[in-house]
Amino acid sequence: MGKFEYKYDNPEGPVDPATISLHIDGRQEPATREEFYTNYPFYKYWTSDSNARLLSPEGINIYIHIPFCIQICDYCFYMKELIKSKDQVEDYVESLCMEIKMISERYSLAGKKVNSIYVGGGTPSVLTEPQFRKVVETLHKYHRIEDPEFAFEAEPGTFSRNKLEWLRACGVNRISMGVQSFDDEVIRLSSRKHTAAQAINSIRTVQDTGGFEVNIDLLSGLAGESMSSWEASIATAVQQQTDMLTIYKMKTYANTVFFKKGVHSKEIDLPGETQEIAYMQRAMEICFSEGLDLWSTFAFNRKGAQSVYIENTWRGEDMIAYGASSFGKIGSINYQNLNNIPAWSEKVRNNTMPVYRTFSMTYKDMIVKELLLCAARLFSYSKKEFVDKFGFDYFCLIPDVIDQLTDKGYITNDKEELVLTRQGILFGDFVSKTIASSVKNAFARDSIGFAY
Ligand SMILES: C[S@@+](CC[C@H](N)C(=O)[O-])C[C@H]1O[C@@H](n2cnc3c(N)ncnc32)[C@H](O)[C@@H]1O
Ligand code: SF4
Incomplete structure (x- = not known):
């Protein structure tokens, strides 16, 4: 093959851009050599707060995990450990505050409106007033907190009127209490320490203190349950007139005692699938007949009460995760923090992201x-x-x-x-x-x- 020779075919003199213009979208586009593209998007659109631009403009939500409990319940799959000392919690709170500062600065979050805060666990109600105040002060320092839903998980045996008063003063406006059952035997068989009477008393204390929307959690499918104990539990729950009643189907996760004893070795009896369906069906009948409305497929409410945090999570709003094992979402990236408390804490104290795993979501x-x-x-x-x-x-x-x-x-x-x-x-x-x-x-x- 012969050598390629470029033939310059315009020997008539310089090109006039006007004569080679194009007609595009109703406009005449003159040819130009002004642009010199070396990249896209063009640098003039890049900004120094681009981390913050990963986040949606509607604002952010915050989840804080407090992984300490006074008991380890046989069904519970959450990351938690038995509380052993005050120092253990103090150290955790210290790391938590360092994490809030680090993440807020790294993602330029200070100006982003916070739509909801959820303090979950574990059992957040084991925190003392100085510990919680420190967390709240740090949140205010590094986030734009105006009047968000501020939810706090509590366990019936771990709070008092005094605690509720300082929680309210700190901005908490929603208490979600784990009750699980109003049957003393079912409660005992789950290795929980409180009684049904204590749970009722605690709900009343929250309602009397005022200023909180109140949710209680029940679990369907616990060991020792019968249709009559279940019906009585639901009826008692409805009588408490809480703003919301959530009924979770108890899932037997591999890291629970109920899995080992109920699914694996069959030492204890757990209600089967058909039985559990009958329980939930009956719960719906009682709740509807008592005038409760439905907020989601497993939560009933009164007077339009809702969980802003849960709905925002489901709708895919951004979620900033603080604390060991907590789950977050920034833009299309879902992430989870390290599960192990010392490993999470060490990362935070070294000013490093304490992330354990991530998933990048496609549009689909x-x-x-x-x-x-x-x-x-x-x-x-x-x-x-x-x-x-x-x-x-x-x-x-x-x-x-x-x-x-x-x-x-x-x-x-x-x-x-x-x-x-x-x-x-x-x-x-x-x-x-x-x-x-x-x-x-x-x-x-x-x-x-x-x-x-
Ligand atoms: C992290 S707990 C917080 C409440 C508090 N620690 C307590 O126990 O009272 C939140 C809720 O998760 C639910 N939960 C725990 N283990 C579950 C399981 N295996 N399946 C479904 N829900 C579960 C319980 O109803 C519990 O109230
Ligand atoms: S249900 Fe609540 S108290 Fe029981 S182990 Fe789970 S987080 Fe702790």
């Missing part, structure tokens, strides 16, 4: 998350909200599945909203999983990067 993961956590869990979910967020109507993508869910009585297919029937509420996570995985499969032809 975000769709699945929205459908899995919001569409059914919030039992009525506007289609417009989904279209505004993702640009398409998922009902159109999976018409057969929507028809089946309607025909089999899980949802009422109205044009504007996904609304669960009672059966759909009982099987809420099944409905959301069906919708989410069907949408995922409908995308399958060009599918990349789905998490599950």
Whole structure:
């Protein structure tokens, strides 16, 4: 092959850009050699607060983990340890405050509005006033805290009126109390230390102190439960007139005593799947007949009470995680802090991110998350909200599945909203999983990067 020779074919003299302009989008675009592209996006759009730009403009939410308990319950899968000394908690609080400063500075969070704060555990109500005040003062120093929902988890045996007063003075406005059962034998068989009477007393103390929205947690599927003990427990829970009543299905995680003794070695009897469905069905009947409304598929409320923190988490708002083992989300990155308290603390004290693992969400993961956590869990979910967020109507993508869910009585297919029937509420996570995985499969032809 011969050598390539470039033939310059405009020997007539200089080129006039005006004569070679293009007509684009109704405008005449003269040819220009002014630009000299070496990168994209152009540097003039880059800013020094780009970490903060990872975060959504609506504001942030904060989760703080307090991993200390006065008892270790046989069903509990959360990261926690038995409280042994004051120093143990003091050291933890010290590291927590260092972490708040470090993360806020690293991600330029000081100006971001805080929509909700959730102090969970473990048992946050084991903290003393000086310990909690130190955390709250640090939060105020490094975050923009105006009037967020400020939720605090408590255990019936670990607080008093005095504690509630200083919690309120610190800005806490929601108490979520773990009760699990109002049957003394069921409580005892879970290795909890309080009695039903103490739990009732504690709920009353919170209500009498005032200034808090109150939620109580019950667990369906505990050891020693019978239909009559369950009915009595639900009736007692409803009588307490709390703003919210959450009923979790007890899951037997591998790191719990109930897993070892109930699932693995079968030393103890746990209610089976059919039994648990009957319990939850009965709980719904009692709650509805007593005038409670539904906030999510497993939480009942009165007068529109809600959990801002939980809803914001489900809707995918950014979450800043503080404390060992806590989960957070910044932009499309989900992350979890180190589980081991000394390892987490050492990282923080060395001014290093204490992260143990991360997951980077693709656009499709975000769709699945929205459908899995919001569409059914919030039992009525506007289609417009989904279209505004993702640009398409998922009902159109999976018409057969929507028809089946309607025909089999899980949802009422109205044009504007996904609304669960009672059966759909009982099987809420099944409905959301069906919708989410069907949408995922409908995308399958060009599918990349789905998490599950
Ligand atoms: C971290 S605990 C905090 C409450 C406080 N430590 C207490 O026990 O009173 C939060 C809630 O998680 C729920 N929970 C714990 N283990 C669970 C499990 N295996 N399955 C479902 N929910 C569980 C319980 O209802 C508990 O009230
Ligand atoms: S349920 Fe509460 S008190 Fe019991 S181990 Fe879990 S966090 Fe601790």
